[in-house]
Amino acid sequence: MVPAASRPDLDQVFKAYDVRGTVPDQIDAELARATAGAFVDVTGADRVVVGHDMRPSSPELAAAFAAGASAAGADVVMIGLAATDQLYFASGHLDVPGAMFTASHNPARYNGIKLCHAGARPVGRDTGLSEIRDRVAAGTTYTAPRAGEVSHRDVLADYVDHLLSLAPVTGRRLRVAVDAGNGMAGHTAPAVFERLTDIELVPMYFELDGTFPNHEANPIEPANLVDLQRRVLEERADVGLAFDGDADRCFLVDEQGALVSPSALTALIASRELAREPGATVIHNLITSRAVPELVTELGGTPVRTRVGHSFIKATMAETGAVFGGEHSGHFYFRDFWRADSGMLAALHALAALAESDGPLSGLLAEHQRYALSGEINSTVDDPGRVLEQVRATYAGRDGVTLDELDGLTVSHDDWWFNVRPSNTEPLLRLNAEGRDPATMERVRDAALDLIRSHA
Structure with a gap:
């Protein structure tokens, strides 16, 4: 020792x-x-x-x-x-x-x-x-x-059996491009897709290679999805799936090559789970789009808001008996999968919904993409606590504005919101913003970034 x-x-x-x-x-x-x-x-x-x-x-x-x-x-x-x-x-x-x-x-x-x-x-x-x-x-x-x-x-075959029992894919034939990023989806995707006889698979970077020779296996960064977007258009694929290195996260590209917000996928899966279990509870973290709790409520479910992070999502799912939970980072949690996150199960839900529909993925998701989201923007700061105090002081007391500190600081208005929270491991503040339209989001995002970086 x-x-x-x-x-x-x-x-x-x-x-x-x-x-x-x-x-x-x-x-x-x-x-x-x-x-x-x-x-x-x-x-x-x-x-x-x-x-x-x-x-x-x-x-x-x-x-x-x-x-x-x-x-x-x-x-x-x-x-x-x-x-x-x-x-x-x-x-x-x-x-x-x-x-x-x-x-x-x-x-x-x-x-x-x-x-x-x-x-x-x-x-x-x-x-x-x-x-x-x-x-x-x-x-x-x-x-x-x-x-x-x-x-x-x-246990690979048993794993595939369990996933397909939770989200069977039946209906029309689909062409699906999958970017494994040389990560572990190159191991699991072949085992899953060989069982889906109505899916035509277009594999990308399935070779297992921990040196990541093609691009980083981090699909939350748009630069790492460029190859998949191009391939979807070239192959006229119905959807593109991108997994991170250990394949617990999944991101989507629609048939037009556009990136799909993880919040939209959260809303889509929530609608499927609520159809199966009416009135169920659905978890969403505080940087997920407002469209998610709105849709859950409209469908008769109960939305519950949590902090960012899998331990908080899983604990809240256990406390509430929630059927599903989604994070804007691309993690999706399922009660019937031991409340754990599974990128492949999220992908199967998306494929099942698409196969059961008549139209393209962009149309299927239109109702779930109601607002403009900034995505996560990091700023390096010497003293995150001091900067957060400055943001709080700037927005406190403004008409129509509310503040809460469930995780970092969330500043909310009827037309917009933004959240600023510190990293657990680095001297960073992470900003997420949303607005009723792109112009509103950009105005709120830029004002918050200016404030953060002027006090960094």
């Missing part, structure tokens, strides 16, 4: 929702092994499931974690290459805690660990991750009288 004093600052690696850093200076096999022992101790697990993505460092780190968990007395089920939602499926299906080795959309030099309790319940800073970090920092060694057994199991 590496002495705690010689380790990098663990607070830089153990973040709000996961463990993440550069390899090997911040994350290495020894840290993975130590984290496994602490994870078994904190969760009390006698069995854990472990998966990993396609990054060059992932197999070694996953094997080290398995060795550490085994030494601590837990049996280990290795599922090998997996998308993050495939690991969540395994955790839920087997009802055991899990560990997924991935750094999602981060560059190749990064890796990390997403941890969950049994049933895919999240492990975050307030739900066990701080305790795990403290045990790792203390250098405690976990050696059980009997080492656990390490076995291997392929």
